[in-house]
Amino acid sequence: MKFLCSSSTSAASIFLSVVFLAGCLSNSESPVVANTATVSGSAVQPAQVNMGEQTIAMRNANGRVEVLKNPLRIRFFNAADELVLEQVSSSGGLFEPGFAVDEPLGSDYLPRRLLNAPFSYMVGAEIAPQLRATPWVGNYITQALVGVQYHGTEVLEAKETARGVELTIATNDPTGRVINVELKPADNNSFEVRMAVNPAEGVVMVADSFVLRDEESFHGFGGRHNAINQRGNLLTNFIQAQNIGAGPLAPVANLASGQGEGYMFPSGPDAAYYISTAFASTGGYGFMLDSTRPSRYDLGASNADAWQVNVSGTEMTYLVAPGAEKKALQSLSGLQGRHRLPLQADLGPTLSRAVRVLSAEADDATSYEAKIWDDIAKIDAFKLPVKGYVFEGWEILPRETSKTVIKALHDRNIRAYLYIRNYVGVDVANTERPETFTEALQEGYVVNDAAGLPYLFGTPFGGLGAAIDFTNPEAIAWWEGRIREMLVDLKADGFMQDFGEHIALDMHFFDGSTGVTMHNHYPTVFHQTTRKIIDDIEAKTGRHIFFWTRAGYSGRQGSSGFESSNFPGDETSDWSRASGIASLTTDMLSRGATGSYGYNTDIGGYFDFHVGAASAELYTRWSFWAALSPVFRVHNSSSNGVRMPWFYGEETLEHWRKAAELHLKAAPLIMRLWQEAQTTGVPPVRGLWVEYPKDERARQEDQQWLLGPNVLVAPVVEQGASTRNVYLPQGCWKHVDTGAQFEGPRDVTVPAPIDSLPYFFKCGTNPF
Structure with a gap:
């Protein structure tokens, strides 16, 4: 006998308090969407x-x-x-x-x-x-x-x-x-x-x-x-x-x-x-x-x-x-499915202008537009090697303003990216027009409760939200219009596709499924819906669209086959092993092992409510961490204001530039490995265990990685460090900065000044 019940809660009570849900678990699986x-x-x-x-x-x-x-x-x-x-x-x-x-x-x-x-x-x-x-x-x-x-x-x-x-x-x-x-x-x-x-x-x-x-x-x-x-x-x-x-x-x-x-x-x-x-x-x-x-x-x-x-x-x-x-x-x-091959420019360096929220200095349309134009002016003035720029708050701007910004970016050979999320909401996020929420609820495009009413939940931004029902053909057609507005009307080159995790077990979908099977399956349906629209646009225009996601579930025919890339989801702006910079390598290598290898970190960390914004040291170490990862993208500080590379002063700006140039130097290798992975399934960035499975140390190493078989990367993730202890597996390895050669397996300690990334080439190779 199951002691599970179904309950429906009013929007007001959802918004005002956290309540318990015990959903009735059915015995049928959600329909699996074919993976194209x-x-x-x-x-x-x-x-x-x-x-x-x-x-x-x-x-x-x-x-x-x-x-x-x-x-x-x-x-x-x-x-x-x-x-x-x-x-x-x-x-x-x-x-x-x-x-x-x-x-x-x-x-x-x-x-x-x-x-x-x-x-x-x-x-x-x-x-x-x-x-x-x-x-x-x-x-x-x-x-x-x-x-x-x-x-x-x-x-x-x-x-x-x-x-x-x-x-x-x-x-x-x-x-x-x-x-x-x-x-x-x-x-x-x-x-x-x-x-x-x-x-x-x-x-x-x-x-x-x-x-x-x-x-x-x-x-x-x-x-x-x-x-x-x-x-x-x-x-x-x-x-x-x-x-x-x-x-x-x-x-x-x-x-x-x-x-x-x-x-x-x-x-x-x-x-x-x-x-x-x-x-x-x-x-x-x-x-x-x-x-x-x-x-x-x-x-x-x-x-x-x-x-x-x-x-x-x-x-x-x-x-x-x-x-x-x-x-x-x-x-x-x-x-499971493999991340799609991007254009080299999609690997970055990319700068993101997030919308400042939940702060006395929160953005409105006027302040946000001013920051965008200031960013572009700074990119020009400092001659920064930027390949992409994200402005997440495009929905609060007049459409002509967004078109003008995108044209200005394209004139500089910078890819333009926007933002969209899986739910409609009335909140302070400033990432969609208020009328979008009303339209979606009135037209029945959102997930319902057991009584057939819109299932409302409290959003992370302190408002009310409703998840879009991607099993509803009418909702899919409406969603297609929103995607085409970004990509066709405004001519953006891609976007962040955010969220997808807020699915309760007692939600009811158009196709008859419930949250019991859709909680995990929803991101796959979400990302596949978007991919089908993008495939059609690409086929008709010859363009290449890049979008990156937060939530995913990749079992058989999973979400990874539809995505371009993932970001890890609001890392904290600190050094912690739990969710800060020291958590990144384990995350990247674990998801990359089974097809989700387009890892896309937020340089500087995003979630800073309880830890404060990133220091110059953390920002610099994070930039070098990203230099030999798949995607190099600045995205940080939700409540304390975006930290662009110039925020901390000239010294930090030059450190960031050095990391960005290292990433650009390695980009052809990353692209070649990504292309090979489309057939081999071996991720471009891989744990040491992939190449050295009999080595017990290699199987446990979670703060180093290999970029292909010949590059070993050991970023600094410890505050105040000036050296780095590195484990070298079997073979001869050359420390690129000093030229020193070491025979593994062994531990070595190498210099790690603030403007550097410890990395090694296998002796006799020159990968980039």
Whole structure:
């Protein structure tokens, strides 16, 4: 029995207070939108099936799947017939109580009790209240599962089909439930496994558990800040908004939460705007959960000998892609989708003029326009190497003014970018006209509540908002008009496509789906809708449009296949490991591993309400951090005013110029690697583990990266540092600034003055 209910709350109460939501979880998945983005297109390899008396084997060119009938166990082998992944052996008695909770405020004190067994499930209850206002709209307050767990025991029936094998599996459930399983070869060198509990009534969670091998590490999972190798961690696959370090309160919050220096408020250290359910294992396979429902990974946190994937609901599909690290990355990014190749100018340097909000000196149309023209004058006066300029507040300006600004930028060979968001609102953000909100609600373009009324929520800017319903054809047509206004009428070259995470579980969509499946799936529908419009414009005009996003969810046919780039989402303007400059590398490398490799940081950090604006030192170190990352873009300070490169004075301006010129020097290499990644799936910027998977230090290194195989980058992310300790993997490495050569593997300490970025070339190479 589910102890979940549906409630509808008035707009006034949503706006004035934070309320709890417990949404009824349905058992049907959201319709998956076909991914028309460029992926590897690897065809399904036909398989040979051998239906033995005790064993079933399915084999093709990618490897082999073996089913042991009694006791039940499924094992996966690579093309060389080496075992790479296997279910744990059957375990569990007749009564196995289960309990798991994402604790309020991201703390970690309550023990979990989850059954590690083949094809397990829980009969019981799930609660999942969400925040309904503040910057954290749509985040879990907590999420808990409680009940009794059962598991598969033996194969009762097996049938070969045209696509693979169908199994009926007995369980230790005294009510007689069975598990229906389908095994088949899938695209991108993978095997697909689908399980469904029958009868489904009362089931709140399904899971599968696998043997955790010695030295195995796990890489990917989207834009996580907490670790580059997730072994030993718990991860929730549920998009969460605006998780931040505690700033001045960090010493207390980190201790009180039990999470240490990586703690983020309000959802904990694993929270992320951009989720991927895919990962590559150094054990010789890639793995992807194919579900938009709330789900979780326990990667050896609760049991040192096993890892588990579990999903809310009654069924689950996952894919296993046997192969070494680079082959796994190719398979996973092919399944998920890969960021589109940009123009070199889209890599930056780019300057962004955000709208100042929530301040006594907040912008209006007059002050904002004056700042834009002052920026252009400064670019001219200082002869800055700027390739792009964003003015996010274009909606509050007269249309002729925006046209004039864009023409002025184009006259300087600067790409012009604008801004749009997934919801309409009445707030102080100044990023859309007030009448847009009224029009969208009157015409029925927004998501509704259970009563069929517009579902209103409190926005991060202190007003009321409503999410646009991208399953409604009329709303899509209206949205197309807004996109074409930017790109065709005003002739902008691209835009930031913001938000997408504020989806409550009890929202109702035009196509009949609810927030249960759409919370995670919504960004994919959002970004695909925009991509289709852009594809049409590009086909008819020959232009190239660049847009970057915040929220995303990239399981199979995910949002990454439709985007140009991602920004990490309002980093804090500090040095913190939780959400400041020291969180960037882990985020970039984790999301890049499975196809989302167009990382686009906010130089200077954006969220500064509780930490203050970036200092000159932090701004400079952030600029050099971005120099050898995919995209170099200034975007910062929401409440304290934008910090352009000239804000801090001549010295900082020259430091920024040096970082920008380094980025321009490396841009041809970044473009070549990005182009190669369209086929190989290996990200341009990659963790050391990709090239050195047997090196334990390389698998853990989360403050360095490789730009291709021959450039090692080690930015400074520590306040006051003048040197940098760097780990060099096997081989000869040359420190570019000094010419000194070192033989790895070893640690070295190199000078790191404020106007520099420590980086190395592999000896004998000259990448740029």
